[in-house]
Amino acid sequence: MNKSSVFTVIVLIFSLTSTAQVVEKLTREEAMSETLENNFGIKMAKNDLRIADNNRGILNSGYLPSVTGLAGANYSIQDQEVTFRDGTTNIVEGAETKRYDASVNINYTLFDGLGRWYDYKRLKEEYNLSELEVRQTIENTLLQMFTVYFEVARLTENVEVLKSTYENTKNRLVRAEYRFEYGQTNRLEVLNAQVDLVTDSINLINARQTLRNTKRDLNVVLNQSIERNFEVDTTVSFIEGLRMQTYLEEADTNNVRLQMARSNIEVSTLNFKASRSVYLPTVNLSGSYGWNEGQFPVTSFATGNTSTGLAAGVSLSWNLFDGGSGITSVKNSKIQIENQTLLKEQLQVEVARDIANAEGNYRNRLEIYRLQEQNVVTATDNYERSLERYKLGQITSVELRQAQINLLNNRTTRNLAKYQAKIAELELLQQTGQLLNVAF
Template sequence: MIKTLFIVLSFTIHPPLQQPDTALTEAEAVAIALEKSFDIRLETYNMEIAKNNNTIGNAGYLPTVEATASTGRTIQNTELEFASGDSQARDGAKSTSTNAGLSLNWTIFDGLKMFATKERLDQIERSNEYILKSQVQNTVSDVLKAFYNAGLEQERLRLLKSNLELSEERVQISKDKYEIGKASKMEYLQAQVDFNTDQSAYVKQREVIAVRLYELQQIMGLSETTDSLKLAFSYDLNMILSRIQAEELALSQNPNLRSMEMAREVSILATKELERSRLPELDFNMGYNYAKSEAEAGFVLQNQSTGINYGLSARMTLFDGLNQSRQIQNAQIQAEYAQTSFERSKTVLLTSVRSAFLTYQNAVELAQLETQNLEVAEENVAIALERYRVGKSNPLEIREAQNNAVNAQIRHLEALNTAKIAEIELLRLTGEIVR
């Protein structure tokens, strides 16, 4: 067990089957995902909406100006008798009216509600920025994890192919020995059975790789996928953080936790808005009107007026069936809920950091142990093959040495891959995976 909580490690394995000019690197995979990921694009739209909503006009700072205009005509049969004794009668008398105006309404005091609204809109925009950042980090993390998991299966295929070649060589040796009478036919047939078993494992592994590559390309946002993609990678482990440092970074930088903190602030500000809506509201009103009417019958044949009006109006809700009190109580409960959710998320985050750190430490230790086993296992299979070639060992001995070598190599790769996945998770949790 690694006792110290401070790790400075550089442990590298360079797989031999990558071709740099044709293989996909992790940097290229991340770049493609950042450009094409549907999840990132969807969150970008939400952030743009929140940004568009965060204006002083939406908060209620600015006045509203309206323009109105209307015109109409009537045709009537009229009969009029005046006090003087005169009378007037007209069939189909036409009259027209035209009205136009501008009106301005400006809330100059609303109990300071508009300031709380603007703060709430600021927090919503910041929250969406953190949500987008969290999605970007999650996407990068998912791509890297899928990349290295596919790379692990790629390396597993290489090992199985090497093992298959060894089994093929063993078949040839046993055949030669059988033909000259130095081995039984059963030994020759057993070598063929083992070769067929290894060949079956190799074919199945190709299917596993194809699935992993499809998953990787789906996360990258590619619509056209291929199962022949080659990956160029190396297991470079460089976690230079103590557990305490990782926890501190997670609490200060994790974008998901920051977005929940913003959501808590939004709930508090929503309560302030409702509380301030109880105070009186003062509006300034101003308008300009134009009116003109013409009639073929009546007292006034033509009338035209223009003018400006202005004034102040105040209003205050005295009783609304206790609905405001109910809304404020619900908002306070929502704020408490957001606070509790935030505290819970902090606990979950710290637990995740500690678990990932422990996984990383153990995987690094296992990788170091398996490095020693590799040398022994590879030397053992070489000796066993040579002993079998000269007739000093039996098929069981070489088969066991062969399986031990493959298993040791796979355990070594799996330990490195586990450490790399844990490192990626730690970088995501601490907010360091994308800076």
Template sequence: MNKFYYLLALLFIPIGTAVSQNILTAQEAVSLAMQNNFDVLLTKNDLAVAKENLTYGNAGLLPSLTANFSQSNSNQNSKQTQVSGEVRELDNAKNNSMNYGVSLGWTIFDGFGMFARYDKLNELKARGEIELQSVIISTVGDVLNMYYTIVLEENLLNTIDSSIMISTDRLKTAENRFQIGKASKLEVLNVQVNLNSDESLRLKKIETIRNLKTELNRLMARDLNNDFQVEEQFHFNENLKMDDLLIQASSQNLELQLIKLDKRIAELELKDVKSRRLPIVRLNSGYNFSSSESSLGFVSQSSARGLTYGVTASFNIFDGFNQRRIERIAKIGVEKAGIQIERSKALVDASIVKAYQSYMTNISLAKLEDKNERIAKQNLGITLDKYKIGTISAVEFRDAQENYVNAMSRLKEANYLAKLSEIGLKELVGNLDL
């Protein structure tokens, strides 16, 4: 019996910890993903572009200043007939002209469209920030799901390893019983088949864990062959309340926030479109220098410099009803965004309700499987006593062993599903912590 309890204790001791490897915590996995994940980095670049676009000049609020320079030269055979009838001719007559200066243009009024455009650029920056948060939340969720899947599979591997130890001990017992004539060769062969079956499961489980680690390395954007150990245990929060989650989601759910911003952007687009009904007033100014030379003509050389200034105004009187069409389309965009907000809110609420029901079910299953595991453990102890004294067969002992291993596996899987349900709920709310 002492040996039996030693074997049972092995079920709670991770076999893999004997290997000298660095333990990667869930927090470290998330931190690495935040630094290296390609989706996060790409979204950060998109946000940087949105920030660069948020300028007064891009919205049309600032003047434009342009420097100009031009020079032209010609060499022609010229012939001129004057009003008096006099004819003037010159071969290879040279004509040169040069102009340079600066010009200033500033739209001082465009129906307040420039202010609407600036506000729109600001909202686009805010949208980029929320998109980054959304990608971060999604990435954190993927990393945690993958991480805890590896924890589960490692625990199941430990369970298989411990089952192999029990099967190995059973094989020795069966061989001893066969040697003294208390068991048949068939019993020994059956136990050997059971042990081989456990070994086969172990190989498949190791392959699964390696593939999962490769996927987690991909999410963290590091060497795919980088091996590591994960934490042995994890805990889930049993105190989440559906009413609190629904209230938080109404203000924190990132999808809802994005759609609300889209509605605001659509309203600013409508405001910009309506501004085109009003006149556009633009100030113009400049300082220019010009000079010209002519070998043939009334003026052989001239130059001028000075300041120019003025104002231009334009007003759209009729454009084939295009202005009215564009305004109607913009209004439809605002109405559509409002409908999308209501639809998304209903979808988010429904998703939270369904996810919460799964969360509560998984917590109940975890508690139930905990009781089943304790019963299966007690049953295995009684069965071992009977097997030692020969009152039950190896097949019956194998059934008790499998029942206990399966109960352990179901308990670990129930805890895992409860943890995933917690992560999914927090991801829906938009507030996923570790």
């Protein structure tokens, strides 16, 4: 084996070593499942939803009474001098007085101007808003995950393209060496093939490293070990046009940002209604059960007493004027409704624009992908014809190399166009509110 052949074998072994191991297959469904289960952002969003769920519960509603228990003991020692009406005087040194008491008290707000009622409804609406926020977080995270997933798929296909290019160049070098040995070509053909082989090897090595780095990026999104190796599904399908048109028609109802805007208006409306409770009275009920015991010195008319019993009461309070803070709060709450309504109208315009842009990008990239597919067919046919002509000695290795590079560029560009079209489709699905409702 000559030096060039040894060089070829060394480069081949170095380039292909990293693919020797068997790796797991990570489907899109599994990637989605791992993201929903493990992603840190989604976990924190779900914890916020749990807080909102606690807040909307009966224990935070204000509808339950408050119950308190009180207990106490007092002790005093004094020197006392008591003069009675008949003029006699009684002096006691170190007179002790002991008092003990315990009680259970209950307070309940019977009516507070309906503020409690609207606050309770607001907490329930805030839970619905939190659900929408979790959905928005999930949509954004899944879009991020799929962007990285399809980048892994694109780089995987590019590696295969580069491997095919490498193999073709290697075969060309072997053919050039044989032809040189038999005097059918000059040394320049061999040198050109060796240079091209080194270039293809470097491109393949760099592509594999980029692929490994991108897999680590995906593992971070999935919250998995960054060194976990896997293969992804490189098949891509697109949603049929009629179904996508239905999604577009329902976008105003399903877009999560618009749903959140509507929910914010409802929260502000309930805040406004609750703030008006300042104009109405508050009625409170109270009750207690208590025990008292006292032990007194001889200077007292009684040396001790014990009492137990129930007590109950009702009270009404009406804040006729609080300096104007209540009226100000009501006015500001009403303005807040106006602001949320304006924000919703602004979002409607922005969402309509975003949907139009996303739809245009999707259709444009889908058309580019289809054109690039046709380019690959043409470039493949051109390369195969050029290879046959090269074998017959009708064209030079430089012309064959140009056809090979054209095929390489068209195949990698086709891969890029395919996955850009798919990401554009996912972005459009997010804008229409359907990202979580379709299979990938």
